[in-house]
C-alpha cells in the first residue's frame with residue numbers, strides 16, 4: 001500500500017511529480033532547439049524570412065520554434081535543417097554537449113567552400129587515418145611505366161627485409177588474365193574496380209612491405225586517396241624520353257612502341273598526371289641516374 005504524500009520524507013515530497021518534470025524537460029528541450037536554430041541561422045547570416053521560405057514553413061512558425069514555443073513536426077524540422085545546411089542530427093545535438101575542439105572544427109569546416117572539402121578529407125585521412133608510424137611501414141612506389149618502380153622496389157624490399165608486392169602482378173595472378181585482356185573485357189573502369197579491391201586486400205594482409213602500383217592508379221580518386229593515406233608514397237619520376245627508352249630497352253613493345261605519336265601520348269599522360277603524382281609524400285627524379293644512385297636516394301628517404 002502506498003504512503004500518503006504528507007507522510008513522505010521532506011526530500012522526496014519536494015520533488016516535482018513525474019508528469020510535471022517531463023513537461024519541464026520538454027520545454028527545456030524546445031528552448032534549446034529553438035536557440036540552436038536561431039544560432040545556426042544567424043551564423044549563416046540568413047534572415048528568418050529566407051530560412052522560412054527555403055524550408056517552406058511560415059515565418060511565424062519559425063519564430064515560435066526559435067523562442068521555444070513551437071513544437072514542429074519532424075518533417076518540418078528536416079526542412080529547416082536542410083535550409084540551414086546541417087543534418088537533422090546536428091540540429092538536434094546541443095553544442096553544449098560538444099567539446100570546444102569539435103565546435104571549432106565544425107565552424108572552420110562550415111566556412112570552407114565545398115570544393116576545398118575534398119582536400120580536407122584527403123589530408124585528414126593521410127595524417128590521421130593511420131598512425132603515421134604504421135603508414136611509414138608500407139612504402140608504395142608510383143609513377144609511369146619504366147620509372148623504375150619494380151627495379152627499385154625489389155631492391156628496397158630486400159634491403160628492409162619486407163615483402164615486395166606488385167599490385168598489377170597480383171591482379172594478373174588473381175584473375176588469371178593479362179592486363180590487356182582485363183582491359184578489353186571489362187574496360188578501364190572494370191580494371192580500376194578490381195585494382196581498388198586488390199589494393200584494399202593487400203593493405204589488410206600486409207602491415208609492412210614495399211608495394212609497386214600501376215601508373216594508372218591515380219585515375220580513381222578514392223583508390224588513390226586510400227593509397228596515400230595507407231602508405232608512405234614515393235613518386236618515381238623520369239623524363240618522358242627516359243621512360244620511353246627504358247620501356248623499349250626492356251623489349252616491351254606495348255602501345256608505347258617508339259614512334260612520335262606514342263612519345264606524344266606519354267608526354268601528355270605524364271603532364272596530366274603530374275598534379276596527382278605530386279601528392280605523394282616524396283618524389284625522386286631518376287633521370288640521368290644509374291639504378292644504384294636512385295636506390296641509395298630512395299633508401300635514404302625511406303629510412304631517415
Ligand SMILES: Nc1ncnc2c1ncn2[C@@H]1O[C@H](COP(=O)(O)OP(=O)(O)OP(=O)(O)O)[C@@H](O)[C@H]1O
Nearest residue numbers: 144145146147148149150151246286289290291294
Ligand atoms: N635510375 C634508374 N632507376 C631505376 N631504373 C632505372 C634507372 N636507370 C635505368 N633504369 C632501368 O629502367 C628500367 C625500369 O623498369 P621497371 O620495370 O623497374 O619500371 P616500372 O616503373 O616498374 O614500370 P612498369 O610500370 O611497366 O611496371 C629497368 O630496366 C632499369 O634497369
Ligand SMILES: O=C(O)C1=C[C@@H](O)[C@@H](O)[C@H](O)C1
Nearest residue numbers: 144145168179213214215216
Ligand atoms: O599507366 C597506366 O595507365 C597503366 C599502367 C599499368 O601498370 C596498368 O595499371 C595499366 O596498364 C595502366
Ligand SMILES: [Mg+2]
Nearest residue numbers: 149150151212
Ligand atoms: Mg613494374
